[in-house]
Amino acid sequence: MILSCGEALIDMLPRTSTLGEASFAPYAGGAVFNTAIALGRLGAPAGFFSGISTDMLGEILADTLTASKVDVSFCARSARPTTVAFVKLVFGHATYAFYDENTAGSLLAQSELPTLNPDIQALFFGGISLVNDPAASTYETLQAREAPTRVTMIDPNIRPGFIAGKEEQYRARIERMIARADIVKLSDEDLHWLLGAGDLVTLGQSILAKGPKILFLTEGAKGARALTATQNRFVAAKKVAVADTVGAGDTFNAGALSALHSVGALTKARLAAVTDDELDAALTLGNRAAAITVSRAGANPPWSHEL
Numbered sequence: 001m002i003l004s005c006g007e008a009l010i011d012m013l014p015r016t017s018t019l020g021e022a023s024f025a026p027y028a029g030g031a032v033f034n035t036a037i038a039l040g041r042l043g044a045p046a047g048f049f050s051g052i053s054t055d056m057l058g059e060i061l062a063d064t065l066t067a068s069k070v071d072v073s074f075c076a077r078s079a080r081p082t083t084v085a086f087v088k089l090v091f092g093h094a095t096y097a098f099y100d101e102n103t104a105g106s107l108l109a110q111s112e113l114p115t116l117n118p119d120i121q122a123l124f125f126g127g128i129s130l131v132n133d134p135a136a137s138t139y140e141t142l143q144a145r146e147a148p149t150r151v152t153m154i155d156p157n158i159r160p161g162f163i164a165g166k167e168e169q170y171r172a173r174i175e176r177m178i179a180r181a182d183i184v185k186l187s188d189e190d191l192h193w194l195l196g197a198g199d200l201v202t203l204g205q206s207i208l209a210k211g212p213k214i215l216f217l218t219e220g221a222k223g224a225r226a227l228t229a230t231q232n233r234f235v236a237a238k239k240v241a242v243a244d245t246v247g248a249g250d251t252f253n254a255g256a257l258s259a260l261h262s263v264g265a266l267t268k269a270r271l272a273a274v275t276d277d278e279l280d281a282a283l284t285l286g287n288r289a290a291a292i293t294v295s296r297a298g299a300n301p302p303w304s305h306e307l
Contacts, residue, residue, distance in 0.1 A: 001045040002122045002257055002266070003074065005139055006032025006129035007105050008050045008061045009083035009098075011246070013298050024086060026057070028064040029299050030105075031127030031157045034247045038254030038289060038301035040069035044261050047071035047120065049142075051108035051135065057082035058104060076112035080104040089244050098128065098162055108135040113142055116150075121266045124253065125177065126155035126185075128162050131170055143177055151266050153183035155253050158190045178210050182271050185216040185253055200225070201232060213271045214279070216256055216286070218249060224287055226279040233276060235283035238291040247299025248290045254301065255286035 011029035016022065028037075032050070039046035048065055052058045052075045061082065065072050083105050086097045100106050125143055130136045143152050154177050163170050174194070178184050184207055188200055195203045204215050204227045217225040223236040259282040260266050265274055285307075292302040 001047050001071065001120045002039055002124060002261060003047040003049055003116070003120050004032050004036035004039065004124045005049045005142060006030065006125055006127045007083065008033040008048070008052055008065075009085050009100075009105065010057050010060065011299070012084060012086045013246070014087065014089055026060070027298050028061050029085070029247070030083070031155070031250050032124065032129060033061070033065070034250035034299045034301065035124055035126075035155075035253045036065065036070045037068045037299075038247075038251045038293075039258060040065075041301050041303045042254055042258040042285075042289065043304045044254070044258040045119075047074055049074040049076075049114055050129070051076045051078060051080070051104040051106075051112065053077070053082040053104035054079050055082055057084070074114040076104075076108060076114075078104045078107075080107055087246065093245055096159060096162070100128070100132065105129065106132055106135050108138050110134070110138045110141050113138065113145075116146065120150065121261070122151040122153065122257065124153045124155075124257065126253075127157045128159055130156065130173060130177070131163055131166060136173060140173055140177060143180055147180040147182075151182045151268060151271065152180060153185065153253070153257065154178060154181045155185040155249065156190055156194075157249060158193050160193065175210070178207065178212060181212050182268060183214045183216065184212045185218070185249070185256070187218045187249060188220065191217065201227065214274065216252070216283070218252055224252065224283045226283055228274065228279075231274075231276060231279060233279045233283060235280060235287055237287050240291045240295045242294045243297045245294050246297075247301060248294045250299065251293040251301045252286035252290040255289035256282040259285040
């Protein structure tokens with residue numbers, strides 16, 4: 001099983017009412033939540049760990065996970081409210097306004113960490129859940145606990161507006177988690193935010209020097225790249241009509257993980273010896289799945305039969 005660990009929230013997406021008025025509609029979402037959903041729909045054994053409310057919105061989140069074949073038994077349920085994010089789209093690109101104080105997700109404590117069974121091969125971390133304590137420290141503690149024996153992957157999915165005033169602490173946490181991770185995924189924008197201007201491959205090698213075995217680097221509409229200490233693989237993206245980009249990177253993560261799982265590569269030994277063909281397959285499935293997600297409104301990852 002691949003256990004996705006991080007935020008689950010309600011995205012309020014811009015819509016037009018039947019009267020022609022601008023409005024918002026609620027959709028289950030969150031970067032790590034989306035990756036879990038995509039994993040389940042792609043047929044990979046998927047589980048999810050987060051703080052999820054028992055309120056009406058929390059039930060929407062839990063039901064959405066279950067409907068996509070994601071195991072929710074690891075989730076910590078509480079009566080605290082659900083995180084809500086209002087989404088603004090500009091030429092298809094999403095910006096967010098988060099309402100996350102005192103929520104079930106943001107107050108997740110280390111005492112709520114699950115005991116993991118041997119079936120869990122890999123853990124995925126990322127998103128806004130790595131910004132604010134206590135939840136951010138709780139997820140980091142889980143990664144530190146499990147990284148010596150299980151594969152871990154991180155995609156920070158950086159939201160600069162959400163990090164304002166906390167950048168130093170946030171950067172330090174991301175540095176530590178990248179150093180522990182076996183797999184890191186960054187967008188080109190995330191990579192430049194972390195390391196500044198420069199050639200993407202050169203900057204990517206700086207990330208690998210911190211400890212990870214594989215770096216997946218997404219380059220928007222161009223495609224995606226996989227770097228290791230000795231490999232540099234690139235697969236171009238399929239051209240599609242873009243509805244919006246909500247959930248694109250999250251779906252890519254699921255495609256890459258699903259492809260690695262399908263060939264038995266989600267162990268530390270196998271990742272250290274990953275082949276060009278296996279990296280190409282991971283990039284290809286990540287790109288194909290993400291292409292379907294961006295072709296329709298909201299974070300709506302594809303099922304395996306749609307590929």
